[in-house]
Amino acid sequence: MKIKKSELERVAVKKEQYPNEDKVEIAFAGRSNVGKSSFINAMLRRKNLARTSSTPGKTRTINFYNVNDKFRLVDLPGYGYARVSKTEKEKWAGIINEYLETRENLIEAILLVDIRHEPTDLDKQMYEYILDLGFSGIVIATKKDKIKKSQENKQVDAIAKKLEMPSKDNIITFSSEKKDMVDEMWYIFNDMIKFHKESE
Ligand SMILES: Nc1nc2c(ncn2[C@@H]2O[C@H](COP(=O)(O)OP(=O)(O)OP(=O)(O)O)[C@@H](O)[C@H]2O)c(=O)[nH]1
Ligand SMILES: [Mg+2]
Numbered sequence: 001m002k003i004k005k006s007e008l009e010r011v012a013v014k015k016e017q018y019p020n021e022d023k024v025e026i027a028f029a030g031r032s033n034v035g036k037s038s039f040i041n042a043m044l045r046r047k048n049l050a051r052t053s054s055t056p057g058k059t060r061t062i063n064f065y066n067v068n069d070k071f072r073l074v075d076l077p078g079y080g081y082a083r084v085s086k087t088e089k090e091k092w093a094g095i096i097n098e099y100l101e102t103r104e105n106l107i108e109a110i111l112l113v114d115i116r117h118e119p120t121d122l123d124k125q126m127y128e129y130i131l132d133l134g135f136s137g138i139v140i141a142t143k144k145d146k147i148k149k150s151q152e153n154k155q156v157d158a159i160a161k162k163l164e165m166p167s168k169d170n171i172i173t174f175s176s177e178k179k180d181m182v183d184e185m186w187y188i189f190n191d192m193i194k195f196h197k198e199s200e
Contacts, residue, residue, distance in 0.1 A: 001183075001186035001189070001190060002068075003044055003045060003067065003068065004068050005066070005067070005068050005069060006044040006046060006049060006065060006066065006067050006068075007049075007065065007066050008049065008050075008063060008064070008065055008066075009064045009065065009066040009072065010063075010064040011061045011062070011063055011064075012061060012062045012064070013061050013062065013095050014095070014098065015098055015099075015102060018062070018064070018099075018103070019064055019072070021103070021104050021105040022105075023066070023069075023070060023071050023072050023105065024071045024072070024105050024106075024107045024193055024196055025064070025071065025072040025073075025074050025103065025105055025106045025107065026071070026072075026073055026074065026106075026107060026108045026109075026110065026189060026192065026193075027073075027074035027075075027076055027099070027100070027103075027106055027108070027109045027110070028040065028073070028074065028075060028076060028109075028110055028112055028140075029076045029079075029096065029100075029109055029110070029111055029112070029126055029130070030076075030078060030079075030111055030112035030113060030123070030126075030142075031056075031078055031079060031080040031081075031113070031114070031120065031122065031123065032056035032057050032058075032077075032078030032079065032080060032081035033054075033055075033056035033057075033058075033078060033081075033114075034078065034112045034113060034114050034142055035052075035112060035114070035142035035143055035176055036050075036059065036075055036076065036078065036112050037050035037051060037052045037058065037059055037063075037075055038050070038052050038142075038176035039112060039140065039142065039174065039176050040065060040073050040075050041176065042174075042176040042179045042182055043073065043182060043185060043186070043189075044065065044067065044073070045179075045182070049065070050063065050065070050075055056078060056081045056083075057078065057081040057083070057084065058078075059075055059076070059077050059078060060077050060092065061077065061095070062074060062075070062076055062077070062095060062096075062099055063075040070193075071193055074099075074106075076095075076096050076099065077092045077095055077096060078092075079092060079093065079096065079122060079126065080120060080122045080123075097129075100129070100130070100133055101133065107192055107193065107196045108135055108136065108138065108192050109130045109133065109135045110135075110138050110139070110140055111123065111126055111127050111130055111137075111138075111139050111140070112139070112140045112141075112142050113139060113140075113141055113142070113159055114141070114142055114143055115141040115142060115143055115144055115146070115147055115152070115155050115156070115159070115173060116143060116146055116147055116155065118158050118159070118162050119159055119162045119163055123162075123163070124162060124163055124164075127139070127163045136170070137165065137170055138170050138172065138188075139159065139163065139165070139170055139171045139172070140171075140172050140173075140174050141155065141156060141159055141171055141172070141173045141174065142174055142175070142176065143175065143176075143177075144173045144174060144175040144178070145175040145177045145178050152173060156168050156171050156173065159171055172184075172185065172188070
């Protein structure tokens with residue numbers, strides 16, 4: 001995929017603020033600090049278009065990134081950040097759920113998990129929710145550069161087991177640091193967009 005243009009098109013916390021539904025969207029969900037914003041930067045080959053932080057809870061809004069004026073990548077707020085109040089957590093959950101449940105032009109919601117850790121109960125909940133909404137259940141296991149190659153299979157198995165995935169083929173390992181799977185990832189996204197267009 002040649003990225004001719006990428007920009008932060010809109011920042012929203014509620015439906016009225018979303019951009020119009022003229023372009024298809026692929027959204028990224030996952031715990032705070034798992035690397036959602038870094039993933040978007042890696043894919044768009046931009047260093048700091050999506051703001052990242054080593055402290056969890058950086059992205060607190062829905063950020064819509066326009067790519068080539070053709071589709072959008074959507075960065076969702078992270079969940080599971082312990083150091084915020086219950087009210088704040090509920091507010092973020094509301095922001096995420098409203099988007100996932102009502103967005104007509106959303107063609108895929110993809111869960112990101114950290115390859116180093118077993119997914120949490122919240123991850124499991126989010127994954128089931130994504131499946132219930134009818135998305136295909138692709139999982140991106142981030143921060144691959146932080147483990148040894150020899151550990152990869154074991155970690156992927158643990159993720160598939162915890163999320164009760166019928167097959168681990170739906171797990172794609174990724175490193176935003178190394179960026180070695182960016183082209184492969186674009187093939188997958190391209191197929192999603194193409195498939196959606198054909199089935200319209
Ligand atoms: N080594 C390594 N570090 C990564 C990778 N992806 C993200 N990080 C680091 O992990 C931290 C969190 O990354 P973010 O992209 O901000 O995470 P996020 O999921 O957007 O977090 P929230 O916005 O809080 O939900 C940052 O310090 C990143 O540099 C990766 O593939 N490899
Ligand atoms: Mg973020």
